[in-house]
Amino acid sequence: MRFLVTEECIRLARWLRLMGYDAATASATPLSALYRLAHNEARVVVTRNRRVQAGRLVRVIHLASQHLEEQLRQVAQELSLPIEPSKAFSRCDVCNVAVEPIEKARVKDRVPPYVFQTQQAFHQCPACHRIYWAATHYQRARQVFDRLRQEVRRA
Numbered sequence: 001m002r003f004l005v006t007e008e009c010i011r012l013a014r015w016l017r018l019m020g021y022d023a024a025t026a027s028a029t030p031l032s033a034l035y036r037l038a039h040n041e042a043r044v045v046v047t048r049n050r051r052v053q054a055g056r057l058v059r060v061i062h063l064a065s066q067h068l069e070e071q072l073r074q075v076a077q078e079l080s081l082p083i084e085p086s087k088a089f090s091r092c093d094v095c096n097v098a099v100e101p102i103e104k105a106r107v108k109d110r111v112p113p114y115v116f117q118t119q120q121a122f123h124q125c126p127a128c129h130r131i132y133w134a135a136t137h138y139q140r141a142r143q144v145f146d147r148l149r150q151e152v153r154r155a
């Protein structure tokens, strides 16, 4: 499942990436370019823009809420989206590309000393070179994903 999220919903796109999904962003102007991209790359469009209409070739989810967790819940439920813990945190949430493992020795001067001392596994984004590790915000995100997973299962 791949997504094309319109620009005003960038936060949702970043969270879909944290969940491991390929979530590209695009402007809704012009609409024809948005539809073409969604169709060519087989992406589900996610938007709050009412001008964006589902068509024969393009599936569209209109987000009902402005609240991030509500939006994630809606997308997960409408698509029966699998939320797989093993896929979480496998992409850079800024660049939408898969992160790659990097040896601990190579990040020594690039992360805070405390992080270097306490973490064992590091990943790097091949595009922006940000270093990723299991930090506190991961735990918070994991709680959100766990809640969503249970709710989608119940629905």
Ligand SMILES: [Zn+2]
Binding pocket: 092, 093, 094, 095, 096, 125, 126, 127, 128, 129, 130
């Ligand atoms: Zn990146």
